[in-house]
Amino acid sequence: MNSLLHLAMTLALPFAVLVIAVFVFAVWHRDERLRQQREMLRKAYELGEEILGAASADQILEKVKVMVPRIFGVSSAGLYLYNRHAKTLVPVERSGDSAPIPLAAPPAGPQAGAVACFHYRTLLAIPDTSRSPFPVNGLPGVEAPRSLLFVPMLAQGEVLGVLRMDQRNRARVFSRDEQTLTQHLANQIGVALKLLDQRSVREQLFRTEKLAAVGQLISGIVNDLRTPLATIASLAQAAQERQVSGRAPVAADLAGIGAEARRAAGIVDRLVGFADTGPGQTQPVELNALLRNLIEFREREWKVRGIQARSLVADEPAVVMGSHGQLEQVFLNLLVHAEQSLSDANEKSIAIRSSMVSRHVLVEIAYSGTQLSADPFQPGAEGASSSAGLGVCRSLITGHGGEIRMVQQGGGDPAFQVDLPCLAREKPSGPHVENGHGRHTPTALVIEPADAVQAQLRDLLAGRGYRVVPVKSSDEGLDLAQRMRFDAIFCSVHAPGLNWVETAEQVKARIGGFVLLADSYNSELAADFAAERRFVLTKPIDERQLDRVLEAIHTGGAR
Numbered sequence: 001m002n003s004l005l006h007l008a009m010t011l012a013l014p015f016a017v018l019v020i021a022v023f024v025f026a027v028w029h030r031d032e033r034l035r036q037q038r039e040m041l042r043k044a045y046e047l048g049e050e051i052l053g054a055a056s057a058d059q060i061l062e063k064v065k066v067m068v069p070r071i072f073g074v075s076s077a078g079l080y081l082y083n084r085h086a087k088t089l090v091p092v093e094r095s096g097d098s099a100p101i102p103l104a105a106p107p108a109g110p111q112a113g114a115v116a117c118f119h120y121r122t123l124l125a126i127p128d129t130s131r132s133p134f135p136v137n138g139l140p141g142v143e144a145p146r147s148l149l150f151v152p153m154l155a156q157g158e159v160l161g162v163l164r165m166d167q168r169n170r171a172r173v174f175s176r177d178e179q180t181l182t183q184h185l186a187n188q189i190g191v192a193l194k195l196l197d198q199r200s201v202r203e204q205l206f207r208t209e210k211l212a213a214v215g216q217l218i219s220g221i222v223n224d225l226r227t228p229l230a231t232i233a234s235l236a237q238a239a240q241e242r243q244v245s246g247r248a249p250v251a252a253d254l255a256g257i258g259a260e261a262r263r264a265a266g267i268v269d270r271l272v273g274f275a276d277t278g279p280g281q282t283q284p285v286e287l288n289a290l291l292r293n294l295i296e297f298r299e300r301e302w303k304v305r306g307i308q309a310r311s312l313v314a315d316e317p318a319v320v321m322g323s324h325g326q327l328e329q330v331f332l333n334l335l336v337h338a339e340q341s342l343s344d345a346n347e348k349s350i351a352i353r354s355s356m357v358s359r360h361v362l363v364e365i366a367y368s369g370t371q372l373s374a375d376p377f378q379p380g381a382e383g384a385s386s387s388a389g390l391g392v393c394r395s396l397i398t399g400h401g402g403e404i405r406m407v408q409q410g411g412g413d414p415a416f417q418v419d420l421p422c423l424a425r426e427k428p429s430g431p432h433v434e435n436g437h438g439r440h441t442p443t444a445l446v447i448e449p450a451d452a453v454q455a456q457l458r459d460l461l462a463g464r465g466y467r468v469v470p471v472k473s474s475d476e477g478l479d480l481a482q483r484m485r486f487d488a489i490f491c492s493v494h495a496p497g498l499n500w501v502e503t504a505e506q507v508k509a510r511i512g513g514f515v516l517l518a519d520s521y522n523s524e525l526a527a528d529f530a531a532e533r534r535f536v537l538t539k540p541i542d543e544r545q546l547d548r549v550l551e552a553i554h555t556g557g558a559r
Helices: 004-053 055-071 110-120 177-244 251-275 287-305 324-341 385-398 450-465 474-481 500-507 521-530 543-555
Strands: 074-084 086-092 124-126 147-155 158-167 283-286 308-312 320-323 348-358 360-367 403-406 415-421 433-435 439-442 443-447 468-471 488-492 514-518 532-539
Touching: 004 177, 004 500, 055 074, 055 158, 055 177, 074 110, 086 110, 110 124, 110 147, 110 488, 147 177, 158 177, 177 251, 283 287, 283 324, 287 308, 287 324, 287 348, 287 360, 320 324, 320 415, 320 500, 324 360, 324 385, 324 415, 360 474, 360 521, 385 403, 385 474, 403 532, 443 450, 443 474, 450 468, 468 474, 474 488, 474 500, 488 500, 500 514, 532 543
Parallel strands: 308 348, 443 468, 443 488, 488 514, 514 532
Antiparallel strands: 074 086, 074 158, 124 147, 147 158, 283 320, 348 360, 360 415, 403 415, 433 439
């Protein structure tokens, strides 16, 4: 009995050691696997950020082909982009056949897997192509990979293409976590491509609208330019005749030539300035003086057309913050639109008035003889070129934090109303930002769909010397961020359009600070934002927290 007990104790010790060793190895293996998963997740997240910040599709494709094999440990990766016009998938790879793949009759081989993934809009994983019933191993003379993974690239419910990964030297089972991560990465690629496409369309539309607006102005400006040139020619001929007859040219003739030449140069400068699509320099602009100059500029044309003009522009200065050239473009285009609307009217009159309401200046351009049948700001209303030019005006006024609308009340004359925030007469007590030309009032973009929160934040920022541009969606905000320089952007987590992560990535190179408006405080999110000029504010806004965030943005620090 003692011998059996001794034998059991002798065997129990190695067994216990073995159990402990197995347990330690299992724990180490689990920790190592978790570490590898965290590392893979971190690298995939970094790649997703780089993709969302890419400036072109070529940069996206290059990053995918280089980084995806390193992150997921596969032999190679490639993309198939959907060509909606030809109904084909276009492979984008370093080598091999890059001919488009027809969706109706795809060839055999791996390309068939890409077409199936696109059609069914779902991930397709093939661990071993030699045992798969799917026809991915049917190209003669071409070595097929052992494992394949096809992932659809989804953006706003649309399949933009397929992400492909392959393993050539061995069979590979892609885990559920890897499949989920690759789907997330593929969706980020789809969103980035969609953003680039939308940005290209917006830029092309804006250029088209600007060209249409310039074309609309040319007819009126040509007449204005013809008058001073004819006067210059007449005065020069008179001076030449005096010189031939032995009489010295009259000083008044020479002065008249100089004045008319300067007038012609001013007209050309206005036309060139309107054609310039670059962003304007933000500075204080005296709006009433700008309106009086434009009225004087168009006065001769109105007399030729038989238009009676009334100037009710206030004598009191109205200073707004913005681009002088862009504001001049807007009001000149509105005046020309009013002139053209009076071409068939029996009674032709234009009235321009300005007034101060609280801290806003309201400019109204009313004209007679027209009954509105549709919103002239909508495409196709009252002529394509007209609506295109008015679309430019609305975009520019919105970028200045204002609003433009068409009104016609009680059967009266239609009128454009432009509402712009006006600078306070007293010196603002809020922060100022230094630039190369001195100090200017900082500008904040507020992306918030809730009216109550938007109004609260607008009042708080205005009270601290900020000019505020409020919008309802991220898409509107991104469009404005492409045209204006903002010192800070406040974005709600519930803003429609792009989510706040993508919005922050798109604007980070253009702003001084990005502030996320959250429903509750998240310490982990705030920690992730640290040192990236990003901040978190909870709603409703606490003034002390807001002051700390504004101070950090102003000094370039982090919260």
